[in-house]
Every structure is written in structure tokens, then in C-alpha cells.
Amino acid sequence: MAQPNEILARLEEESVLEVTLEEWEGFLAEAEKIREEKPILSEAIRVLRIGGRIVVQETSNRKEILLRRFAGVEEADAFVRDRMDTYDRMWDGCGCRVDYYE
16 A cells, blocks of 8 residues: 555645555544535535645545645645536536546
């Protein structure tokens, strides 16, 4: 199992990083939760601070636990707002989808 600092190092190389449930649980235990949203059509989206970095965690429609890094809380919040807007439009039947790897 990768330690949180190893996951952070991997995040420097990848824009979207898939982690195992075990890795995620260890990562979450070390992180400070800044924000959490619970969309109707998906699992929670979290903004976290860990090791001086800002990370957003979300779960894909295939139950993949995904992490992505951001320069700051403002950028992470904007990402979460955009995701929440997309989920709201999906709930309204827009036919749109989330690309979790964009």
C-alpha cells in the first residue's frame, strides 16, 4: 500500500490518479477535509489539504477513487462547483456526462 507522501509524489506526475480503497483510506486519515459535497447522482466530492497540497477526491461512475491536485483552494472549489453544476444538469435530464479523466 502506498503511503500518502508516495501518492502525492505520483500526483505530481499524473493529472488524475486512481487509488485503491486501502490507499484512499490511509490518505484520508492524514488529510484535512476543507469541503465535501454530496451530489445526488454520485458519491461525495472532497477538497483536502495534505502535505501542503490541495487535492480533490471523487469517485467515478465505475467506482474508481480518483485524486487530482490543484494549485490552491480557489481552483479546487471552482472544480467542485463545476462538477456540482454538471450533476445538477444531469439530474434535470440534460443527457450530459462527466469525463472523470479530463
